[in-house]
Amino acid sequence: MGKILVTGGAGFIGSNFVHHLLENTDHSVTVLDKMTYAANEKSLEGLDPSRFELVKGDIADRNTVDPLVDEADAVVHYAAESHNDNSLNDPTPFIHTNLIGTFTLLEAVREYKTRYHHISTDEVFGDLELDDPAKFTEKTPYNPSSPYSSTKAGSDLLVRAWMRSFGIEATISNCSNNYGPFQHIEKFIPRQITNILSGIRPKLYGEGLNVRDWIHASDHSSAVLTILEKGKLGETYLIGANGEENNITVLRTILRLMGQPEDAFDHVVDRPGHDLRYAIDGSRLREELGWEPRFTNFESGLENTIEWYAENRDWWEPLKAEVEAKYSKVGQ
Numbered sequence: 001m002g003k004i005l006v007t008g009g010a011g012f013i014g015s016n017f018v019h020h021l022l023e024n025t026d027h028s029v030t031v032l033d034k035m036t037y038a039a040n041e042k043s044l045e046g047l048d049p050s051r052f053e054l055v056k057g058d059i060a061d062r063n064t065v066d067p068l069v070d071e072a073d074a075v076v077h078y079a080a081e082s083h084n085d086n087s088l089n090d091p092t093p094f095i096h097t098n099l100i101g102t103f104t105l106l107e108a109v110r111e112y113k114t115r116y117h118h119i120s121t122d123e124v125f126g127d128l129e130l131d132d133p134a135k136f137t138e139k140t141p142y143n144p145s146s147p148y149s150s151t152k153a154g155s156d157l158l159v160r161a162w163m164r165s166f167g168i169e170a171t172i173s174n175c176s177n178n179y180g181p182f183q184h185i186e187k188f189i190p191r192q193i194t195n196i197l198s199g200i201r202p203k204l205y206g207e208g209l210n211v212r213d214w215i216h217a218s219d220h221s222s223a224v225l226t227i228l229e230k231g232k233l234g235e236t237y238l239i240g241a242n243g244e245e246n247n248i249t250v251l252r253t254i255l256r257l258m259g260q261p262e263d264a265f266d267h268v269v270d271r272p273g274h275d276l277r278y279a280i281d282g283s284r285l286r287e288e289l290g291w292e293p294r295f296t297n298f299e300s301g302l303e304n305t306i307e308w309y310a311e312n313r314d315w316w317e318p319l320k321a322e323v324e325a326k327y328s329k330v331g332q
């Protein structure tokens, strides 16, 4: 039994991992979260207070970070500015949190000799052509496109340098696009679901031919726990569940599942520098650590996600007007 510090645990994927840890292990959890616009305390409701604590603070603040890292047996670092479109409007908080914040945590785990797992994304590899049979592997060179993905790439490289130069005990994982309940409604899938629930037409960037490799957030959590328990120190693991789908197909599926005509959406201005395709070869994690995804039926995962947003309006409705106003300013 140990104490795990989860940064960004009030966000979408971090909160899923906190629930997963408390349900599947005896560990106790401290969440360190700045409670930015992307956090929601309601995502952490109902947890056993004898095993769970939420600390509000900035990962870039050494005075906050040090005592928490000192008392932890492991740190799992999810906290980030996570949305590409926001990084195009203002990269400043991305530099602060993704780079300075990660640096601050690395200095603390170096000092207190704490096990560290770093959460990252497949976007660090850039994009693939639509007709290229290749997928990203642990050996793919870094080639990020956006301010978001470049700061995530920079944070991964800091971790690699701290492993090699200072011998910190760390692992890294790069996961593909997550979906599921509790995802902020600025992101593609929940934005379209909540648009339909609000009587707004869904918005597709450009032609919608860009491909994303979808994985359910609960499968991401089980993969991270597997790496934390069995991963080889110093190594990187890619996490994916063979969920490639283009955006227009995903949108038409959502419309059909919600009883709407499949053409009831608007094409809007494309994202500048929009990555074409992401695809993960996750065979190393499966073969070496024996991990398998459980939520592999994308359509039924989407159905459950739609049901969750329909039943939990109080979680997202207060955010909707502001999110849409921000998008409409840039024609999206």
Ligand code: NAD
Pocket: 007, 008, 009, 010, 011, 012, 013, 014, 032, 033, 034, 035, 036, 037, 038, 039, 040, 057, 058, 059, 060, 077, 078, 079, 080, 081, 082, 083, 096, 097, 101, 119, 120, 121, 122, 152, 174, 175, 176, 177, 178, 179, 184
């Ligand atoms: P999210 O935006 O939903 O949550 C991020 C959380 O981090 C929020 O609770 C926020 O308050 C917190 N945070 C932000 N800045 C902070 C700071 N300075 N100090 C402390 N807390 C801070 O993000 P998400 O989608 O849950 O992503 C979590 C992690 O997973 C990120 O590192 C992201 O890069 C990575 N990732 C996400 C995806 C995806 O599809 N969403 C895929 C692969 C990897």
Ligand code: TDX
Pocket: 082, 083, 084, 085, 120, 121, 122, 123, 176, 177, 178, 186, 187, 188, 189, 191, 203, 204, 205, 206, 208, 210, 211, 212, 247, 271
């Ligand atoms: O309204 C929209 N319409 C649209 O067509 C939005 C919000 C998005 N899109 C497109 C852009 C992308 O091709 O949908 C796709 C998915 O967009 P996002 O949800 O913004 O995700 P993406 O940019 O692919 O990044 C996500 O996956 C990797 C996460 O936000 C990152 O944190 C993660 O690292």
